Amino acid sequence: MITLKDVTKRYGETLAVDRVSLEVPAGEVCVLIGPSGCGKTTTLRMINRLIEPTSGTIEIDGRDVMSVRPEELRRHIGYVIQSVGLFPHLTVAENVATVPKLLGWERRRYEPKVLELLEIVGLPPAEYAASYPRQLSGGQAQRVGVARALAADPPLLLMDEPFGAVDPLTRERLQGEFVRIQRELKKTVIFVTHDVDEAIKLADRIALMRAGVLEQYDTPEALLDHPASKFVHDFMGADRALKRLGRARVGDVMRTDVESTTDGTRAIPREACAGSRFVYLTDGDGVLEGWVDCRVFDAGTPAEEAGTWVDWREAAVHPETTLKDALSRMLGMGFRNVAVVDSAGRLVGEVSLADIEGAMAGGDSYVADPSEGDVPSERLDGGAPA
């Protein structure tokens, strides 16, 4: 648990951070957000003492950070920054091993950990361990950055706009992976961003700051529905129903009872089309290869012409994709249905516009009546068979 009590940072006459107090329970993701210059990064950097607070206390699990030597403190806190800051003269594996080496771990202790982490962040060690940072794309570099922050298994992770410098598609993918990894590792995370959608997508709690002052600290739902001030209301934006879709994940509403065949389009029986609109085509491993639109098929078109062949990386979503991203993907592709695949591209279900509309309708009715209780999560979970 992280506790900030009246933390203040003053630069001459300017108050960069003004008596900020907040508590982040262990295993939760706290997103610090606000306009630039609001003090969010300063707050983050005071936690690992890259900046020393002028007054106030910061405790990690009850221990005052000022009582620990800064270097020692930082070695037990993961640190990820927007510019990544990989050491260009070291290989990917050496980069990830940085903190374990600083802690004096022996090679045989950190080496398996390094390889495991590269696997976790989606960079097969056989291919990437010996490469140098300049050989990586922006997204890959930040994956290494995350692996490096996790190498010594710190309970706390500080992330300063980690996905701010990559293209939108890569950012969406990295956010999805962050959710997956966080679900697995349950770190306490302090995450700085200026992107409201990112905050809503990733946060357990959002701390919204303005001019050094903490405006509101609560769940994303509460910030959307019960803004403490006009500033919070305006900052969170108008499209609340849509924003709330950023909180729900495809995995919560997808249907897993989809029809699929590994035989290609050749032998699809008419009965396969009885219950659903699409029959998905997969290879022997269950990896999505395309689909047959049953309406076209029923209309008398031969199956091979009714089939659509796709690359799952382009035309499918993942269970951890937010409904908002899934919706924008559907609108972008002009589909009313989209297949759901796991990280290896294996078909696990589908989600339709109707499923999302259902979730959104719940949100809308809620927004229409602010007196109602908490988020209608039952509604969101309603369609989840798995």
Next chain:
Amino acid sequence: MTGVPEPLSVAGLVGWTLLVFAALALVAAVVPGRARGPLLLAAGAGTGISLLWALGVAAVHLQEGVPDISRVSIGSGAWLAGIGAIVIWYAAVQATASPRVRRVAGVLALAGVAGAIAWGGLGELSIAKEYAVQSRRFWTLVRQHLVLAGAGVGFGALIGIPLGILASRYRVVRDVGLGVVSVIQTIPSMAMLGLLIAPLAALGLTAIGTTPAVIALTLYALLPIMRNTFVGLSGVDQGVIDAGRGMGMGRAQLLARVEVPLALPLVIEGVRAAAVLVIGIAAVTAFIGAGGLGVLVFQGWGQQADDLTLLGAVPMVLLAVLADVALRAVHRFAVSPGIREGAHS
């Protein structure tokens, strides 16, 4: 070649070969694609080697039947051709992408040059005869020259690198240190030796001999080394430093594990520049009795013996080239492939 009195059949043949190679270089210069580099390499090496052979053959020929005290000097045309061969070779190395081709060509060319020197009759040239007379003294002077330049660069690095590090840390060192070192650089070398007399006298040292020479050379080596160290360290990406600090590196760890390795290419480049510079300036220290190849140059001038001057000057050029090559090799060996320019990625 000066004054070729009659058609020299063999020399003429080699001369024609030389022309052919030069023509090849011209053709290669306009050939596009991957063949260009190797073609230029062949042309450069061919020009250089056939030039050496031509000189040898001509010298032997000219020396026939004339008294032994007569000398055959190298004329300006041959010097120009030699420079041309070096320029072609340099362009060829730039144009060749494959390091293996470069290496093989280098070895072959070196063998060719060595062969020409060993068996090509170059011994009949005046410079070789001067060498034959001076050989024992020559090697002593080469050794002195190396010691002077080596000590200058060595002390320059020992002082310049820490100064560069301090300059990247403290504004005062940067402003004052770099300023002073830059001013030192502008002092002409002869003036420097004169200016050192007073401070050395104050320290009870004479202004004559090896010590003042090494001090002067060290002062000249300082600027490139200190400046490059400073620039290299200042150029380290702030994100990298922030990441290193944020992961718990102390100042010394950050310097040793991150900043210095990243600044290393520039530091080595600074040492290389200092070495080439100091090898040249070391010639002047012959004036204050420090020895070195400058002795031959000044003696040659004094006696109007051009060949003696050459015997001092040519090895000096070779020393500078050798230092250059050696420090490039250090660069390849010491700098991480992750930041090496042109490394295979």
